[in-house]
Each structure stands twice: as structure tokens, then as C-alpha cells.
Amino acid sequence: MARIVLPVILLLGLSALAQTCQVRYTSPDYPELPVGPPQVRLTLSPSVVTANGAVVQVSATTTAPGATAWVRVRWQGGQLATRDAPYPGYAPLLSPNPAQGCPTVTASTRPITGPGDNGMHAFLAEAYAYWKEWRTDWSCRYRDSEGNEYTTTVTTGGEAPGSPYYACAYLRGYWRVNSGVVSATERLPVYVSWEQALDYDGVYREFATRLLEDHKRAGGSMLAYAFAKEVPEPVRGALKGVAQGYFYDCNWLGICQRADPAGEVKYLTDVPSALTDLVATGRLCGGLITFCFGERNARVSDIGPKVEIKTFLMVKGWRHDYLLMDRLIPRKYYDPADPYYPGVPEDERQQVLQGCRTFKDTEEGRRCVALVETPTGIVPTLKTLLMIDPLFRRGRQYP
Structure with missing residues (x-):
């Protein structure tokens, strides 16, 4: 019986700095090796990220550690709201050089920051491993196209050879060593609410920018619905652009990119005078020879005294949906100088x-904002659950 030791660094030509293991196995049965390729186990902890600053532990191993020369992990990129990462200026979650170990490897991502990292990230684990496969040799006959008969040796995985071979006789069975790279992938959802990383004004400022970036890709598929007494700037201005559509990135020949009007924008309010300037109808038109595109469909409905928050905005984007809530807390709940403060029970x-968590104190009271980003699909569901269309039809519509 021969015992074989493979110096993997020499066999694979890997750097001397790479951590590798020697794989030993004994002929002829190779009891140290698994039958067939081992599996790679890739683990992400946590498996979903919703907290700003979270660090994800990426670990990988195989089902046959003793037959594994090395294991490594890498970040493959992310599908973010408006583009794919990495892109210029984006810091990868893991170093571009794969983290390598033996027989397991663990690496830590950089701290996750929302909303810039929100999206679906992909990780890859690879391992160079050895395994054994059963082989049988057969002596078989076959005929060529001219009818001449020949005898040849055919190797199979244990089964008898089929056509075009016949009259096969079993010769021997044996284990064969094989090796190669096996891999596994995992996806990491990252959806950190925006207010965890930004202040009150920062949420509105960054969200306005994101709306326009997303609209350039979503175009007419973008949808927006709101229960609102008001829509603060600069999100208000962004929604105007989304509803009207626009041309952008025009070159010296006057050829521009185009963002078609959003497919539907509906505001349900009890203060219609505060929102009627957001109404948009008609079509997006432009050019030396005028062409028109899309249909503007942004309307307001006065549903009476049923809106109890400042703003609840739902937007369906290209890849992601957005839910923004802005509510007002009266001063009696937080300001000891308010005459009604002592009368509020502490538990209330x-x-x-x-x-x-993210607020701005005003003369009217404390404005609290929260902005959640999710995979696209939740807004159409909420539209049905919140009965947007029936409520809109019952109200007084503008126009």
C-alpha cells in the first residue's frame, strides 16, 4: 500500500503566503477521501442585515476537511437600487483579494452602511478538494461504419457499456482519485432604514436624489401613493419631476436621455390646497420636431378629515420600493416647558x-421621519390593503 502526500503549494503553484493543507491518501482504496466531490458550506452571519454598522462574518468549509487543500471566500458584488456594485467609488464589502484558509476560512465585511449598501449582495466560496470515483474496465467489441469488428477497452462508472459496444467482458474495478474546485454561493439581503444613518433633513435630501436616480431607470413603471397633509422639500420637487417626466444628459446635438412620467401618482389628503401643484396631466413633449411620450397621471383626492399623519409616501421603484413616514408629536410629550407636559402619564x-429616532423639533412639534427600503413588490400590495383606489374615487378629485 502506497501512502501519497501532496504538497499542494507545489502542485497548484500558489503563493507561499496562501494558507493551504497537505492532502494525504492511501492507495488502492483511498479511505481518507470521500466518494464524489465534497460540498462547500458557506455561512453568513447575520444572514439578513437591517442595522447600520453591522459587520457580517463570512465562513466557509467543506464536508470533507481532510480532503481539502484550501478554501476561500469572496464578495461577487451587489444588485443595488439603481445600479450594480462595485462601481467607481464604491468600497467592496470584502477585499478584492479572496480570503483563503484551510480547512476553513472566515472573513469579516466592512461595516454595512445604509442606504448606500441596500440591496442584494452575493458571496462565493471556493475550495480545492480531492475525492475518489469508482471505475470499471470492460473488454468490448464494436463495429465501424464499414462493418469491421474491433475489440477495445471501455471505462465506465460501474455500469456495463451500452451501444455501440456489445459482448462486453468485465476486466477490473478500481478507485480513481480526482480533484478540482468546488463552489457555493449565498446572497445577503441588506435593507437598513435610512434614518439610522442620516439626520432628519439628510433623509429628505438623499431620498429626493434617490427618487430621481431610480426614476431614470424605472420610467413609466414607477408608482407613487401618499396619505399626506404635506410633502416636504426636496422630495416634493423630486415627485414633481417624477410625475411630469423630463429629458436629461443632452449632448451637443440636442440628443437627450428620457425619463417618462411615472405610471401613476395619487395623493389622498384633507388639505388639497397644499398639494394641488403636484398634479400633472398631459404628456412629456420636446425636441426640434416635437414628439410626445408617456402619459402624466398625477392627481389629488380630498378624502376629508381622515389623514392623521403629515406624510405617508409609498413609491415603487426599479428594483426597490420605498416607504416614508413623517409624523408629528405634540410638544406636551417631550418638552417640559409645555404647560400640558406634567399631565401626560409617563408610560403614555x-x-x-x-x-x-430621527427627528427635528419645530414650533409645531417634533417631526419624526422613518424611511424603509425594500425589494420591489410591497407597494402594489399595500395599495390594495390600504384601499387606495376606493378611497381616491370617493374623494373630491383634482383635476
Whole structure:
């Protein structure tokens, strides 16, 4: 019986700095090796990221550690809201050089930051491993196209050879060593709510920019619905652009890119005078020879005194959906100088203030904002659950 030791660094020509293992196996049965290629196990912890600053542990191993020369992991990129990562200026979650170990490897991502990392990220684990496969040799006859008969040796995985061979006689069975790279992939959803990484004004400022970036890709497939008494700037201006459509990135010949009007924008309010300037009808037209595109479909409906929050905005984008809520907390809940402050029970005060992590104090009260980004699909569902269309039809519509 011969015992074989493979110095993997020499066999694979890997760098001396790469961590590798020697794989040993004994002929003729190779009991140290698995039958067939081992599997790679890739683990992400946590498996979903919703907290700003989270660090993900990426670990990989195989089902046959003793037959594994090396294991490595890498970040393959991410499908973000408006583009694929990496792109110029984007910091990869893992170093571009794969983290390598033996027989397992663990690497840590950089801290996750929302909303810039929100999306679906892909990780790849690879391992160079050895395994054994059963082989049988057969002596078989076959005929060529002219009818001449020959005898040849045919190797199979244990089964008897089929056509065009016949009259096959079993010769021997044996184990054959094989090796190669096996791999596995995992996806990491990252959806950090925006207010975890930004202040109140920063949420509105960055969201306005994102809306326009997303609209350039979504075009007429973008949808927006809101229960609102108001829509603060600069998101208000962005929604105007989304509803009207626009041309952008025009070259010296006057040839431009085009973002068609959103497919549908509906505002349900009890203060229609505050939102009627967001109405948009007609079509997007332009050019030396005028052409028109899309249909503007942004309308307002006065549904009476049923809107209890400042703004609840739902937007269906290209890859992601967005849910923005802006609510007002009266001063009696948080300002000791307010004459009604002492009369508020402490448990009620804590319940009202709970969850208000990003806010701005105004004369009217405390404005609390939250902005959640999700995979696309939730907005059409919420539109049905919240009965947007029936409520809109019952109200007084503008125009």
C-alpha cells in the first residue's frame, strides 16, 4: 500500500503566503477521501442585515476537511437600487483579494452602511478538494461504419457499456482519485432604514436624489401613493419631476436621455390646497420636431378629515420600493416647558416617543421621519390593503 502526500503549494503553484493543507491518501482504496466531490458550506452571519454598522462574518468549509487543500471566500458584488456594485467609488464589502484558509476560512465585511449598501449582495466560496470515483474496465467489441469488428477497452462508472459496444467482458474495478474546485454561493439581503444613518433633513435630501436616480431607470413603471397633509422639500420637487417626466444628459446635438412620467401618482389628503401643484396631466413633449411620450397621471383626492399623519409616501421603484413616514408629536410629550407636559402619564409618553429616532423639533412639534427600503413588490400590495383606489374615487378629485 502506497501512502501519497501532496504538497499542494507545489502542485497548484500558489503563493507561499496562501494558507493551504497537505492532502494525504492511501492507495488502492483511498479511505481518507470521500466518494464524489465534497460540498462547500458557506455561512453568513447575520444572514439578513437591517442595522447600520453591522459587520457580517463570512465562513466557509467543506464536508470533507481532510480532503481539502484550501478554501476561500469572496464578495461577487451587489444588485443595488439603481445600479450594480462595485462601481467607481464604491468600497467592496470584502477585499478584492479572496480570503483563503484551510480547512476553513472566515472573513469579516466592512461595516454595512445604509442606504448606500441596500440591496442584494452575493458571496462565493471556493475550495480545492480531492475525492475518489469508482471505475470499471470492460473488454468490448464494436463495429465501424464499414462493418469491421474491433475489440477495445471501455471505462465506465460501474455500469456495463451500452451501444455501440456489445459482448462486453468485465476486466477490473478500481478507485480513481480526482480533484478540482468546488463552489457555493449565498446572497445577503441588506435593507437598513435610512434614518439610522442620516439626520432628519439628510433623509429628505438623499431620498429626493434617490427618487430621481431610480426614476431614470424605472420610467413609466414607477408608482407613487401618499396619505399626506404635506410633502416636504426636496422630495416634493423630486415627485414633481417624477410625475411630469423630463429629458436629461443632452449632448451637443440636442440628443437627450428620457425619463417618462411615472405610471401613476395619487395623493389622498384633507388639505388639497397644499398639494394641488403636484398634479400633472398631459404628456412629456420636446425636441426640434416635437414628439410626445408617456402619459402624466398625477392627481389629488380630498378624502376629508381622515389623514392623521403629515406624510405617508409609498413609491415603487426599479428594483426597490420605498416607504416614508413623517409624523408629528405634540410638544406636551417631550418638552417640559409645555404647560400640558406634567399631565401626560409617563408610560403614555414613552409609548409615543418610542421609535422616534430621527427627528427635528419645530414650533409645531417634533417631526419624526422613518424611511424603509425594500425589494420591489410591497407597494402594489399595500395599495390594495390600504384601499387606495376606493378611497381616491370617493374623494373630491383634482383635476
